[in-house]
Amino acid sequence: MKKQALPYRIFRFYYEGFASMQLGKTLWAIILIKLFIMFVVFRIFFFKNFLNERFDTKEEKSEYVIEQLTK
Numbered sequence: 001m002k003k004q005a006l007p008y009r010i011f012r013f014y015y016e017g018f019a020s021m022q023l024g025k026t027l028w029a030i031i032l033i034k035l036f037i038m039f040v041v042f043r044i045f046f047f048k049n050f051l052n053e054r055f056d057t058k059e060e061k062s063e064y065v066i067e068q069l070t071k
Contacts, residue, residue: 051064051065
């Protein structure tokens with residue numbers, strides 16, 4: 001029998017665990033809503049694309065980043 005990949009086994013572990021629970025679908029919905037808020041809504045409102053607003057070329061952007069990292 002072929003051994004499954006670790007990410008697949010982890011996914012199956014959680015999937016089967018939540019599926020056997022009475023509130024499993026509700027918990028998955030809450031998790032997905034939280035992830036959406038964290039990665040989409042926060043990015044839109046709190047993490048503006050600073051480099052594109054301030055610099056025009058890739059060279060200017062890379063020089064600025066290198067300068068900030070090496071301070």
